[in-house]
Amino acid sequence: MPVTDHALLSASSAQRWLVCPPIARVEEPFEDKGSNFAAEGTAAHTLAELKLSERFGKMKKVTVKAQMKRFKETNEFYDAAMEDYVSDYCDLVEERVNAYKNAAIELEQKFDLDRWVPKGFGTSDVVICADNTIEIIDLKYGKGVPVDAYQNPQLMLYALGAVDKFDLIYEFENVRMTIIQPRLDNLSTFEISKDELLYWADNYVAPRAVEAFEGKGEWTITDDVVKFSKVRAQLRPRAEKNLALVDKYDLKEAPLLNNEEIAKILERASEIKKWIEHVETYALQKARDEGEEFPGWKVVSGRSNRKIQDEGGLLMMLEAEGYDDEDLLKPQQLQSITNLEKVVGKKAFHELANDFIVKPDGRPVLVPDTDKRPALNSVDDAVSDFEGS
Template identity: 50%
Template sequence: MVAPTKHSSLSASSAGKWIYCPPTLWMEEGLPDFTSEYAQEGTDAHRLAELKISLATKKITKRKYNAEVKKLKENSKFYSQVMEEYTQSHADLVIEDYNSLKKSAIFTEQKVDYGQWAPGGWGTSDAIIVNDDTLSIWDLKYGKGVKVRADHNIQLMLYALGAYYTFGPMYDFSTVRMTINQPRIGNLSTFEMSLGELLDWGDTVVKPAADQALNGDGDWDFNRPETWTFYKAAGFDRHLAEKNLEIRKYKFKEANALTSQEVADILDQAPQIRKWLDKVELYALTQILDEGKEIPGYKVVAGRSRRVISDQVAAAQVLENSGFKDIYTDPTLKNITSLEKEVGKKKFEELLGDLLYKPEGKPTVVEDSDKRPALNKLQQAQNDFKNFDDTKEEEK
């Protein structure tokens, strides 16, 4: 194997993988990062929180703050009054902590380098407060899907190691406090440990795991959710497949019916297996569409699609001008099904027909027997290129 070209692959956010299942680092080498709208929403929220903390600590002027917030509003489709309120509540908590620590300094969006324990490893901490007694790490989680706890949180502990590397020579702190705030689900979680415990963890856990990960060594251990939940190779990793297919151990030779304990064991595995199957399906989809490969017995088709109103503001104006008032589910228009019931199917089509469209359905993997036509992006791209080439030839 060729060694990873970027040691920053030993990132804090993916540490659950390379610490508990080191070989995953090699499997992910060269694979694209996962991206989503939720990630951009989180980025915008972090930026807004940073500005609020910087304003409160007089690191920026009110004029600079207003200019930066205006820029954020103009470029973000996620900015809202709700985001303002959640980030303000987070900033207030950070400032309260800062004021409680005497003679402390505060740093926002601070790059931290923990390369002493994991070569090339670094990250960006949302807020760090430090004095001669305490190192306090704050992490804003703007998502609301999964509750994240601070207790022995690997990402924050790596940030703490990096903060110690940067600020240890200047401050004589002995307590490390790490806080995760998820304001949208009311989760505020704090964990404390001594500096000695943190450094011991860095030497006995992080260093050996980083060495194994960079050298392709270590055990394949997918027992912890953090090792595979955001694993970029989950759709084709044989070791993960073997883990999820352990359910085949039930040979059912002793009786025709499952025992209550066997049912419980299977149900315990169900959530992980469902998520793994989703990742396998996504891998199959990308192999067919993007790589032009065949998966025997399967094809990709356009999934089912629902009608969409292209311009909700214009639609609302049309309905209001026609005398319909009960058309909102605060703060947006009701869905199309509800509006049809309110307006009447025929009248609805008459008023809004020009504003309705049905986008192409999301690509989905189905069996070959499905009657829907197959999609093939690679073939379509090749055909488009050929048609373009033929046109250029005719022009000659």
Template identity: 35%
Template sequence: MKLPTPEYHALLSPSSAARWINCPASVRLTKDIPSATSQYAEAGRVAHAIAELKARKKFVEPMGARTFNSRLKKLKSDPNYAPEMDRYTDTYLDVLTEHAMSYQSKPLTALEVPVPIGIFTGETKPDGSAATGTADCIQIGGNVLWVTDYKNGSGHPVSAEDNPQMKLYALGALYSYSIFYADVIKTVKMTIVQPALNSVADWKTTPEELEVWARDVVKPAAESARTGGCEPNPGGWCESHFCPLKNTCRARAEKYLALEAFGKALPAGDPAATTPTLSDDEVGDVLTRAKGLASWVKQLEDYALQACLAGKDIPGWKAVEGRSTRSFADPDTAYETLITNGYPREIIYDQVPKSLSQLEKLLGKKTFADLLGSQVVKPAGRPALAAASDKRPPYNPAQAAFGTTN
């Protein structure tokens, strides 16, 4: 089975929507930067192809075992294939099956669907047609449209709530299928399946709410991106949505370097300017300003290293050989040498039991729950600092003392 290779990638794509909606200037500043791939992106491409094949067999295309296995074998021969993709894509298929079973009758299921995002952003392809994005799965039945997205990554869980990427897919799907369903669809559901993190995130809205968002948020942001009449607006979307300019963006640098000016702007005579300690208000201010500072510095270090390796001069810095770790050329041969020379096997090998998570993967969730579920304890987590916008409830010491959480 041939892996999907899109011929055209929209500048205002759904996958980068959180970035260009919040920072329209990033589109103008990065449009001439060549798109780069990575081993993670390539692995995701293979996993998506496997997920599509499994879903196609179940919902769309009658496919015998021989044809299915032949296509699957070809995908598994890709150098970016990893064994865990089988389990991950099975989880995705299970979610789609649950969705299908929730309808009163068999829903329409469409896979890898190009949906016209340009209808809402104003962007067109070279041939003049509306720019598109590709939705992993669209299911429609009764008065419900359900958009499901598979993510192969294991970085951090992605929320489906108010997710711009998912909302653009949903808008495109509503437009594409309006000729068949017109005003029938009353509810739009969205699900992001991230099996590597055991995360299945859901959210629902209405066509009317999506249309308001398209008019009040998407259209103005897209217009600003096209005209370029805006300044860069750095934020969490720089990193989470892979802005090509994130390492060298001056606005992002100024945001973090503004910490140097902390306290200097206080009015003369302000008591806070002379106190030896920060107030709680000031501590909160510094933490808010510094959020993301550590990762930004790490990204600058990565950029500088690659620049040095490419022969560029980064004043004050150079590339050197890092610390190396010794290892056996052939561990089995090394250990066998010791055993041959009289050293007991038990002093060479450690016998370590598998962890709870490893046993759950080995046994499967159901068998694990049946055999060991009653022996699993989950104490309250340790308190951790989070932004006020975090959806988790505030830490409750009383509940934690009794080993429970909200």
């Protein structure tokens, strides 16, 4: 289901549409399915807002208490670790506020970016307004990689919206942007003048936002553009860029690549590996979960290893057959199936231990049609299931 126009150019996706404007409209029809990571982040933000509302008197204590109780009882992501990490974040926010004289703090401030970004909007976690300076603080609950505030476009757009909303009251000169990532102990701050921020907005953001809104502009494919893109596996400009490197070399010139040519391939090797992985993951998901067909390919059950499902029972049975514990255990744990086969003998072990061994289904994989394994959900699968019932 397509997202609506007002959500097209979000601050969170600015790293993509600012660098590669036409990608915004290409991504538009694809629904963002979300993830557990995103849901966990949302939970942490909710908890942080409640805690900061209590600390700074933004909400009546009885209201905070009731909402906090409900949150802790009903949110599946809440635990002691989240409580500690969010408290650390709130401590740092309070330190920042106290570092200013006569500072005012605003929480979850919605702002309009339509002056620079068509139908653009956003919400800032924390806005601190003080004489000469406005500071934007953004909670990042992820623990994958540290996020840097330096020239971070998402944060700069948040700051831009906050400046536009509060500047008439405070007349700021400096803009400070801070990312707090408590699970990585990451605190990152970037500061520029208000004039620099507005110049960036007028001369860089505004023209690219218009191009993005209209689906125009140059296709600039970078790691940051494709990293979180919903269409990264299907992007034709990305495929063309990677395949152009392969097509470039004409074997009529010479049968062997020279060192300069190999060096150029190495420059692109990392991106080409990522691209192939993204294409394979996309095709497998579509074929496995949605039944889409890719000519010449099928989904099969991947290879798996045998597992002993009842080690105690197998040990007792082998002891009863006269085998010594010193041959069966290493040091106090039952040996691997391969080693047990060497002790007992392959044929004898199969006859004795068959009821204690399972071979789980392997993870689905996408393979060429020439692979001998039957396709999952195929007729062969159906017959096998029927005969085994």
